[in-house]
Amino acid sequence: MKKTNIPRYKTPRKRKKRTPGESPGIFVVTENALTSKIHLYIYDAENIIKKEFGTIQDVYTAISKNPRKFYWIDIQGIGTQDVLNSVKEKFGINALVMEDIVNTHQRPKFEEFNNYLFVVNRMLELDETLNIRNEQLSMILTEDTLITFQEDYKDILDPIRNRLIHRKQTSIRTLGPSYLLYAIMDIATDQNFNLINRLGDELDLVEDSLYNKAEKSIMYRIQEIKKLMLSIRRIAWPEKDKLNELQKSGSKFIEPEVKVFIRDVADHNTQIIDLLETYRETSTTLMDIYLTIINNKMNEVMKILTVISAIFIPLTFIAGVYGMNFAIQDPVTGKLLHKNMPELYWPNGYVYVWILMIIITIFQIIYFIRKGWFKD
Amino acid sequence: MKKTNIPRYKTPRKRKKRTPGESPGIFVVTENALTSKIHLYIYDAENIIKKEFGTIQDVYTAISKNPRKFYWIDIQGIGTQDVLNSVKEKFGINALVMEDIVNTHQRPKFEEFNNYLFVVNRMLELDETLNIRNEQLSMILTEDTLITFQEDYKDILDPIRNRLIHRKQTSIRTLGPSYLLYAIMDIATDQNFNLINRLGDELDLVEDSLYNKAEKSIMYRIQEIKKLMLSIRRIAWPEKDKLNELQKSGSKFIEPEVKVFIRDVADHNTQIIDLLETYRETSTTLMDIYLTIINNKMNEVMKILTVISAIFIPLTFIAGVYGMNFAIQDPVTGKLLHKNMPELYWPNGYVYVWILMIIITIFQIIYFIRKGWFKD
Amino acid sequence: MKKTNIPRYKTPRKRKKRTPGESPGIFVVTENALTSKIHLYIYDAENIIKKEFGTIQDVYTAISKNPRKFYWIDIQGIGTQDVLNSVKEKFGINALVMEDIVNTHQRPKFEEFNNYLFVVNRMLELDETLNIRNEQLSMILTEDTLITFQEDYKDILDPIRNRLIHRKQTSIRTLGPSYLLYAIMDIATDQNFNLINRLGDELDLVEDSLYNKAEKSIMYRIQEIKKLMLSIRRIAWPEKDKLNELQKSGSKFIEPEVKVFIRDVADHNTQIIDLLETYRETSTTLMDIYLTIINNKMNEVMKILTVISAIFIPLTFIAGVYGMNFAIQDPVTGKLLHKNMPELYWPNGYVYVWILMIIITIFQIIYFIRKGWFKD
């Protein structure tokens, strides 16, 4: 059998192989990580400044020149060791947290420290061929600053950047960095929501194909969708815990007004989990239907074989009988052997055989009709 | 294979695709939403006024002219932005709540705010062809007012409207808007109860068909029912949580006397969940039986094929042997070849062959009878 | 295929179809309900009076004439509206409770009110043909009175009535109506216990049949038993919750001494749940064995077909070859065609063919023996 050319989804293996016994807190940027680009947003309800910087030192200087504002340090690419080291020092971040930022295979989580909060988010994107891009977005929240770290330059946060820049006096400008944190989690959840809907549409397509024509490729398609759902589920469940902890957290870094927004994100996430469970059952059901259809087909094949065999094998036997060469006359002595196949010499012998064969066939057909084999 | 023309249930995709990054609280009515019709009921134990209004402003004026009463603002159709905006302003509703009202794919939920309670209900209806209509009914409850929002003009609340208008001095008039809230949840739960019973009857029908005649369409029917149950389950479970929270809520907007009624609704909902679990197991069992019946049928088909083949193939072989043309006499030399098929020249050769064939057949039939293949 | 005449268990559909929007508390007796018969037991440790009454008013009068005693109002048949109305009024029962009493499809439950406790029990009975009778027994307990409502005149409480009447100075007479409540729950649980054992015996029988002869009817039998277990499970689990709540309840209507007895009932109920789980696994296992046996049988059928076909088809082909009519001599020219089937004119041609055929057969039989097809 040749290789089936079904494109398959493979979980991207980004996870760094751990070197057991490595000292924790000695975080090292991974080889393929992109050089860090740093943007700083200094804003309050009325004014906003956006600037790109090369080092955290410069960012720090810019912040100290603009006191009593809110700050968003937007770091894209986590491949520059210096930048990360400076963040660790300037903001007093725990080495384990820094390790989690560079090892981008963390589950969504929320950790509370005295001087900051640490939040891990995962952003999923699905391309045309159902390949998933699964990026980690780490966030550090202090009283007036949000620091975001992402793996790639390309991201889904542009709508938030636009809202931040253009919408004076709205919540995004007045409620500080914890609202920004919410807005980013909200956008990621909405992204997942659309993704899960996309998979739902795929399942509908598969179902349509299944009812039309149960081809082998459908099975692979279902398994592919199941796998994608599995990888979303691995994010949605810890996300639920994370959002619950965020809601229950008494941290002063989260504005009370923001809590109700976080509840809304949690609600969306619950809907995602709901849909995942529903689609899971659906895909199991589709697989069951597929198997039953195969079984039914086999049944049908067997029936055809049996009907044809049952009808023709006995007839062939009869024909075989009258194809025997028992002699009516001894070739040597010329003696007549009257008991040897006298039917062959009846005037209507051939006609009688046909009648016999037709009767047998009719009986069999009636039998199979009664069994219901010709229906359905 | 032709398309099987089984009507299939499709989950109605009402859910609005989310635009990630959209500012929350900027709620926009969906395109196909119906224009809002507003009815106001002003009532106390003795008197009731029912009036239609065009704007919330007019409703507000009417309310302020009739103080110290209970009010039900019954909004059908959620397609008029102005109406929703006014509700938001006049009653101080959170923008996220307004968003949940217009995006009608919310799970049943209960949210408590300082100045009002927000409850989402789902109303299910099943038409003749087992298509489900799944409508969202959002409710806002304040101390003296209940505001209901529904998607469609047609609804299932008329019995409540009638009771409200005609039954003076009964609970519905004396216990205020929280009783009204209960009555609406109760009617929706009863609706679900009937719906689930309807599906139970369908399952019984399917079971009857299955025992009579295991056709392929039965499988599709079972899957259809399973899907419908899945969509009820997605409502019944969050409904359970909602009702528990409502019971435990210490909000002053819910009359203590109403709590015992809410417990009753919760009880009905638990019965629905019970039935769902039972029917779920039943439908799995039916599917199993169906598969076993198919397997049994295949077995039967195979037996027929085997019996016929086993009997006739050896006989045909014997006939074939005596159809061979080995010559008793060399055509050229005329020499007699006595070892070539002397049976053909025995006076009773033909009779002996028949006897042989009949004996073989009898032995085989006895064998198959012993195996039990002709029973059952 | 004809209808299989397997008797099937059908869940009795007693549940009244709900009319959504119906005012709660306007309870109406169902059409087929039996007329109510009322018996009153007035008792203390020493004396007991048993009397039948026509109305609750008379019962009430009798009670007020015999103060400082315990009372059991035993109502059989819940079809007399007047009786129920009077109970509601005289004892101040909530309208929802009365509704639960007449709509006899409640799950086992326990509800606590200020002036009484409400307990729903279900009594199961199984007749010879495995039909289940599932009756509701509702009980209201106050400080000195127990009111029981049952659907049918025939019941399982006679042993309790006898103990109450004849056993002076025992717990049933000294511990008041809460002990009576316990005794009734205990009898119902023991009934369920016996019923579940009965089903266990059925499963054993099925298992024996299965090992002897795997007939199709076994499958239906297993499904039937599974269904019955499902209906017991739907009672046993809420019963567990009910008994827990009863144990934890701080109500003064339950004598402290009775609590230890209720724990004993809860213990029995847990054993029932245990057995249910065990039997559930057993029935699943039996179904699996059944399926495997079918598969094995199919395999055996296929082997027979294959062995016979594999042996005779090649032989028949050989016979066919020598039945061909290739001429050794041109009929027209008389020219000898030496290459046409010279075997037919060999002196030992026929013998050689038989030897060839026997060798082929022996090789095949050895092959199939090596494959192990003739064993097992």
Add this chain to the structure above:
Amino acid sequence: MKKTNIPRYKTPRKRKKRTPGESPGIFVVTENALTSKIHLYIYDAENIIKKEFGTIQDVYTAISKNPRKFYWIDIQGIGTQDVLNSVKEKFGINALVMEDIVNTHQRPKFEEFNNYLFVVNRMLELDETLNIRNEQLSMILTEDTLITFQEDYKDILDPIRNRLIHRKQTSIRTLGPSYLLYAIMDIATDQNFNLINRLGDELDLVEDSLYNKAEKSIMYRIQEIKKLMLSIRRIAWPEKDKLNELQKSGSKFIEPEVKVFIRDVADHNTQIIDLLETYRETSTTLMDIYLTIINNKMNEVMKILTVISAIFIPLTFIAGVYGMNFAIQDPVTGKLLHKNMPELYWPNGYVYVWILMIIITIFQIIYFIRKGWFKD
């Protein structure tokens, strides 16, 4: 099909059928129960007396003669009503507890009373033919006395009796009856542990057989082991709850030093549950493998049938064609019919037919080789 002579495990049905409505606390010894033998151990760290008694009265007298010691009343056989009645009276045991002692189908449990603790243990033993003996051991613990009740004379407690008698000054002599209680539970748990290991070894054997030769008997073997595991699981889970309650209990009858030993037993029990879960998955997996092997075998059978049929059926057809009797010459008129089967009169006709047949066979064999049917 003949009865398969697989020895099967049957759950011993010791459970007494309950007579519903029976007064609780009127406990009656079961018919087959053995006469009670009573041994009394009076001990402290230094001295120990062991004596057999006929009545509890005598035991009581012996105890009162030896004050300020520890006592173990070891009752084997629970068939003497008098003995049990005396225990009930002398030690003030609740009637329900006595009932649990004589009805030996209780789950492991722990019940706390004011004047004593009640513990039910189950002891499992497995004989050579995998039959399980499942005995109940009930224990009553007071401040200075442990009373044990067991069904049989033969038991597994001899190692404890020996340690008690011979090990002066060790925990078993100094820590009082609660340590004795622990020691008995520990021995029963170790027994279960060995039993579960025995089943694990059986599973390994089954797995070996399965990989060697997938016979039908393997399926029965797996089911048997599954059933045995089910019956251990029914003990291990309530045992877990019991041990937790014992650990959390604040009863003064349990020495604080003994708590750490009980934690150890609980730990062993958890290991048992762990192993049970593992073996459960393993047995499911083995069943799956068995089914797959059957399927694969069927596939192989089908392939053989198909290869042989596919090769010989067309060849037989060709032979059949040239076995037809179309005449080259009209027997009456003698007219030559040149179009009738001229092949038969070609000088090389027969050779050509063989060449044709060989070519067809070669093509088919190549086709099947490409399909990979001859591999594996």
Add this chain to the structure above:
Amino acid sequence: MKKTNIPRYKTPRKRKKRTPGESPGIFVVTENALTSKIHLYIYDAENIIKKEFGTIQDVYTAISKNPRKFYWIDIQGIGTQDVLNSVKEKFGINALVMEDIVNTHQRPKFEEFNNYLFVVNRMLELDETLNIRNEQLSMILTEDTLITFQEDYKDILDPIRNRLIHRKQTSIRTLGPSYLLYAIMDIATDQNFNLINRLGDELDLVEDSLYNKAEKSIMYRIQEIKKLMLSIRRIAWPEKDKLNELQKSGSKFIEPEVKVFIRDVADHNTQIIDLLETYRETSTTLMDIYLTIINNKMNEVMKILTVISAIFIPLTFIAGVYGMNFAIQDPVTGKLLHKNMPELYWPNGYVYVWILMIIITIFQIIYFIRKGWFKD
């Protein structure tokens, strides 16, 4: 069928058979256990001494000579009874704990005592042929000392020993033995993480093979991986509980700074559990795909058989009919029998038969094409 030579994973049976009734606390080293080697590390932030000792007495002396430092007693091999006895005495360890140390089949656990903490860790290693080595590492933590016991001389702790010796002034030297405890648990968890990734890679390989060629060996491979995952799962779940208890523990022996590191280990362990669940679903899915592929193959085989049979069996019958020997002329009387097979004497009879056979074949091929049997 011959034995399939698939290498199989067998759970190593290290568990010592328990002798029920054995006195707890009389711990005895197992027979095959290795002689104990003892290394002592005496360290503080600046200095470190490493020395090998023969007896615990010597270790104790060395410790008392170097007060106010941290100590790690690293015991490799647990086969010297004297060493263990001395540890028990010198450090006041409970006998049950000592028993757990020598019976190396404990689940991961954490037990808190007044004077020390007891932690059981399991270290997994996988060799080339997927054989797992599952070693127990027991640890006792007091205020200033960590004692580790391992079964083997070879271990995975060398990176930690190196860090301890060479990294002055880092956490491992300043945070005391509780940090050392963390470091060891961290290394074991990382080891498991790599192991689980290895299994994930195996699953990917299996999946690739499956899509290329569904051979029987794949099934065995999947089962093998499943078994390995089962044995990791048996460690990862209790490990989770253990780490939670460690985090919640208020013991003074665990430095507060170390808690955040333990949270990190717990986080890694949760990722392991996540992966296990994902791979579990994946392996189930692979098994399903395998079964479906087998089914599909069977279907294909059946189709080939049916197509060939359906086409050739009727043709063979026709050939058989015209192979019959009905005589056109009575051999004795010479009378012409015109009704006997006149087709044989038609001038184009043979041609007509071929045309008939070709038409039948064409119709059948069209039929099978329409059925879609030649596609896919």
